[in-house]
Amino acid sequence: QVQLVESGGGLVQAGGSLRLSCAASGHTFSSYAMGWFRQAPGKEREFVAAITRGGSTTSYADSVKGRFTISRDNAKNTVYLQMNSLKPEDTAVYYCAARGSAALSTHNSAYTYWGQGTQVTVSS
Numbered sequence: 710q711v712q713l714v715e716s717g718g719g720l721v722q723a724g725g726s727l728r729l730s731c732a733a734s735g736h737t738f739s740s741y742a743m744g745w746f747r748q749a750p751g752k753e754r755e756f757v758a759a760i761t762r763g764g765s766t767t768s769y770a771d772s773v774k775g776r777f778t779i780s781r782d783n784a785k786n787t788v789y790l791q792m793n794s795l796k797p798e799d800t801a802v803y804y805c806a807a808r809g810s811a812a813l814s815t816h817n818s819a820y821t822y823w824g825q826g827t828q829v830t831v832s833s
Contacts, residue, residue: 713806717729718803721832724794728792739763742761742812743808744814790803804824
């Protein structure tokens with residue numbers, strides 16, 4: 710079992726930045742590939758970014774590439790999502806997720822554990 714708790718969401722103006730954190734507990738964090746997903750009102754949950762267990766490989770949705778950066782600190786059992794140049798269309802609830810595999814995935818169904826989500830609102 711892995712428990713995930715996101716933090717760092719909030720209200721920010723377009724062009725601003727936020728850093729989301731996801732703290733993990735309950736099992737060996739470094740055993741899990743991690744991902745960030747988001748869900749806007751009336752839309753399906755979508756992939757944002759993912760990172761392998763050791764942090765050497767990352768993947769991003771085209772919509773956030775060049776603006777968002779995923780990273781992890783296995784010593785602190787935490788994964789981060791640095792979000793820069795935010796746009797109103799980035800407004801959503803952001804979720805972190807854990808996958809018991811070395812490889813990252815862009816698919817919701819590949820992840821076993823999910824956090825409760827943190828709201829990010831970008832005003833124009």
